[in-house]
Amino acid sequence: MIGVDPSVFIGQYAFRHVPHPDPEVLVRVLDRERIERAWVGYLPTVHHRDPSPGNAELQRLLKPWRTRLAAAPVIRPDYPQWEKALDSAASEGAAAIRAWPSHWRMAADDLRLRDLALACGSRRLPLVLTVRLEDIRQRHPLDTAGDLSAATVRSLARAGDGARLIVCAAGKDFIEEVHWGLTPAEQRRVVWDISWIWGPPEDHLAKLLRTIGEARLVYGTQWPLRLTQSPAANIELLPDDVARPVFADPSKLFD
């Protein structure tokens, strides 16, 4: 049984139709995949200027499913009174906060992002970053945000001891570039979801388990954008020496 999937969303995606991205369907999928809980973002908010209405809609949609689904609302640190929005999110039971630096055209070393990471940490809220929502080769012509940069993740991991980052949809090269560019203390502030890490024959997941270790990885599916069967299949195909990994628990990153 998997504890928490911090990588999922509800709501429609702007650039392609996604089949039934609804909370009640998500709960059925969690049951099927034997996942206890999910931290849920709201896909339309990715492309909104002001995330507040989307955050409110997310809370409303998740209300009937509180025991299984916790909100991961978006906070823009370049918007006035964002600290107040963060306090509201925390008081409404947010499990994590999401940010979209590439969509906001924020540079890797933008101090406002670092402030956000530290402010989230001081409220014991991990900051969730997503490297990509789709393969770069299939992007819609209007989808010009680009992938999250490894430099952004390094910068946020270096922001201070209070920051905790969950980085979703990264591949092996990205993960290695960040991990080995951080001090051991900084490395412990970052976990990576496995949704976009390749399995055999290249065995990227197995290699990462041997090098950065299972404590730096979390289970993630990227539902409803990607097949939830993929990370489970990846684990099933691991070689014997790294079989049955015990991943980090996203809800214990501050313990």
Place this chain on the structure above:
Amino acid sequence: MPLVDVHAHFLYAECGRADWAEVNAARMRAGATMGITCHIASILGSFGFTSPTYFPSPADVTAGNDAMLAICEREATHVRMYATVNPNYTEHALGEIERCAAGGAVGVKLAASRRADDALLDPICSLAAERRLPVLHHIWQHRTREWPSQEISDGTDLARLAQRHPRTWFILAHIGGGGDYQHSFHAISGAPNIMLDISGSGVDRGMLDGAVRCVGAQRIVFGTDVTMETGLAKLRALDATGLLSARDTEDIRWGNAARVFGADRLGMAGIGGR
């Protein structure tokens, strides 16, 4: 139940990777776990070491095919091969098809050395039809611009080629291999001699449903390419589409491959009454 992977690759020493044997072993290990009974594989020259992956030199094409012939001999129960060719070298390409077919090749692999609707592909496709060899063609799903290192083709290009060669079976490679797969579904829906392989690292929800709705289960074949976990995930997700009968799933797993490659050539004659 049999499972045929129509889109596999192996490496060999001349690919310039120290871990080539480990990668090959990983494919066989994962294949055994997944229940793959037949890997139909190719080697694209030297995979970039001494000539580009998608523009392999004739010498590298021959060396890669030699290595693939040796793997087939060693893994005779589980591995079949495509003859990889570069259509810019017509005589060499035709010679490689004949040589590899004599050695047991069951198909032809075209990378991206020439656009799919180019006239240089015609003699290759004609020979493939004569020898009953399906052509697996590397595809970029919806080409909107040039990309480096390959002469990318899309479903529309392949459909034009398939129309010129109605007796040849074509396999449009890796719908999950990058690009706008929804464009490919529309591009080939009216081309009955093109199959879709579901390989590629992409596991977008809705991709399989779209493929089934657009071309039907009898024109979809299972494949993995370089990410076998996504292949396994797609196998499992097929059941969740709610669009397929048990027979449809069987066709995607192996029945359609047996039909176009020939069950006898895949060592599957008589299985399931086919």
